[in-house]
Amino acid sequence: MTDAPHNAIRNDWTREEIAALFDLPFTELVFRAAEVHRANHKANEVQLSTLLSIKTGGCQEDCGYCSQSVHAKSGVKATKLMGVSEVLQRAAQAADQGSTRFCMGAAWRNPKDRDMPAIIEMVKGVRAMGMETCMTLGMLTAEQADMLKEAGLDYYNHNIDTSPERYDDVITTRTMEDRLDTLSNVRMAGMNVCSGGIVGMGETRADRVGFVHTLATLPDHPQSVPVNALVPVKGTVLGDMLADTPMAKIDDVEFVRTVAVARITMPGSMVRLSAGRESMSEMTQAMCFMAGANSIFTGDKLLTAPNAGDDSDLAMFERLGIKPMAITETSADVDASRMPKGCAKLEAAE
Numbered sequence: 353m354t355d356a357p358h359n360a361i362r363n364d365w366t367r368e369e370i371a372a373l374f375d376l377p378f379t380e381l382v383f384r385a386a387e388v389h390r391a392n393h394k395a396n397e398v399q400l401s402t403l404l405s406i407k408t409g410g411c412q413e414d415c416g417y418c419s420q421s422v423h424a425k426s427g428v429k430a431t432k433l434m435g436v437s438e439v440l441q442r443a444a445q446a447a448d449q450g451s452t453r454f455c456m457g458a459a460w461r462n463p464k465d466r467d468m469p470a471i472i473e474m475v476k477g478v479r480a481m482g483m484e485t486c487m488t489l490g491m492l493t494a495e496q497a498d499m500l501k502e503a504g505l506d507y508y509n510h511n512i513d514t515s516p517e518r519y520d521d522v523i524t525t526r527t528m529e530d531r532l533d534t535l536s537n538v539r540m541a542g543m544n545v546c547s548g549g550i551v552g553m554g555e556t557r558a559d560r561v562g563f564v565h566t567l568a569t570l571p572d573h574p575q576s577v578p579v580n581a582l583v584p585v586k587g588t589v590l591g592d593m594l595a596d597t598p599m600a601k602i603d604d605v606e607f608v609r610t611v612a613v614a615r616i617t618m619p620g621s622m623v624r625l626s627a628g629r630e631s632m633s634e635m636t637q638a639m640c641f642m643a644g645a646n647s648i649f650t651g652d653k654l655l656t657a658p659n660a661g662d663d664s665d666l667a668m669f670e671r672l673g674i675k676p677m678a679i680t681e682t683s684a685d686v687d688a689s690r691m692p693k694g695c696a697k698l699e700a701a702e
């Protein structure tokens with residue numbers, strides 16, 4: 353195992369090294385992750401991000417976890433792309449609630465060229481509010497990635513979702529290679545890459561090793577790594593599988609381990625405790641923050657699934673002594689001194 357300094361960036365991690373991290377005694381692993389976290393980030397600050405589904409449902413892809421796939425019987429209704437003014441209104445509300453990051457998601461295999469003008473207006477409008485922008489619209493061509501960069505998009509989210517070995521059991525309509533090509537287009541356009549995946553889909557420890565290994569050995573670490581716990585949705589292949597085999601549900605200790613290993617192997621990245629917080633205790637979330645998670649999605653909804661609300665998150669932060677993070681260092685042109693309103697709320701309460 354490596355004795356490298358806590359801020360050393362390595363892209364040559366082996367699966368054996370990553371497996372050895374997962375195998376550490378739990379408190380030893382979390383302690384090491386906390387050391388790396390403290391050397392690279394403000395340990396008691398967590399970013400508040402808001403998600404908005406700008407185009408819901410009716411997606412042709414067959415991702416086995418997703419309520420928005422036409423192949424799922426989840427009852428999610430398909431909508432058209434939301435208008436620019438409604439998106440900006442929702443972004444303003446998010447800023448008001450203290451979010452410094454606004455993520456817009458569309459249930460598409462890929463954006464069509466005719467959608468790009470509206471998408472670009474959304475990026476420009478949200479950015480003008482001083483928030484960090486992220487979009488997740490499916491696969492991107494190099495040209496579309498350049499257009500989004502030009503519009504000022506800070507991050508593009510496209511998850512690898514799971515290990516290369518497990519991938520084909522989860523999605524058949526696009527390959528892991530397709531996903532890596534999109535990540536390459538985003539990176540080449542000069543945007544920050546946001547890529548992570550889902551744990552708790554009935555995968556093995558070896559799959560979680562392969563998942564982290566794939567991210568940690570990319571040419572550059574994704575600047576942002578969302579770690580989602582599967583939100584089991586009735587009518588999806590994986591949601592139904594989990595309902596039938598409750599033993600497949602990931603336990604909290606293993607979830608925290610995954611966060612810790614992501615933190616140790618990708619020291620400079622934002623590690624985002626994403627979907628699945630609703631079914632986690634405050635203590636499990638606190639362990640995730642200890643192990644290096646430094647961002648959450650707040651608000652009462654993710655894309656289609658319910659989420660813990662703003663007020664309960666601020667109350668949790670207050671109990672844990674965590675401050676909402678101002679804008680992150682990776683979105684260069686946004687005013688770094690902007691204080692989210694959530695901070696003001698907390699300070700007033702002190």
Ligand code: SAM
Nearest residue numbers: 417418458459460488489490511580582583627
């Ligand atoms: N359609 C685009 C795509 O898949 O590229 C963007 C939206 S998609 C919903 C974004 C990510 O959300 C997925 O890659 C997956 O990792 C995560 N996700 C979707 N449904 C989930 C669920 N039920 N539980 C946990 N994570 C989920």
Ligand code: DTB
Nearest residue numbers: 457488578626627654655656657
């Ligand atoms: C990511 O990794 N997690 C977010 C974001 N990227 C777009 C999405 C979570 C979706 C959870 C299920 C839902 O709301 O439908």
Ligand code: SF4
Nearest residue numbers: 411413415418421459
């Ligand atoms: Fe479509 Fe994205 Fe859902 Fe897959 S995860 S079905 S691509 S919306």
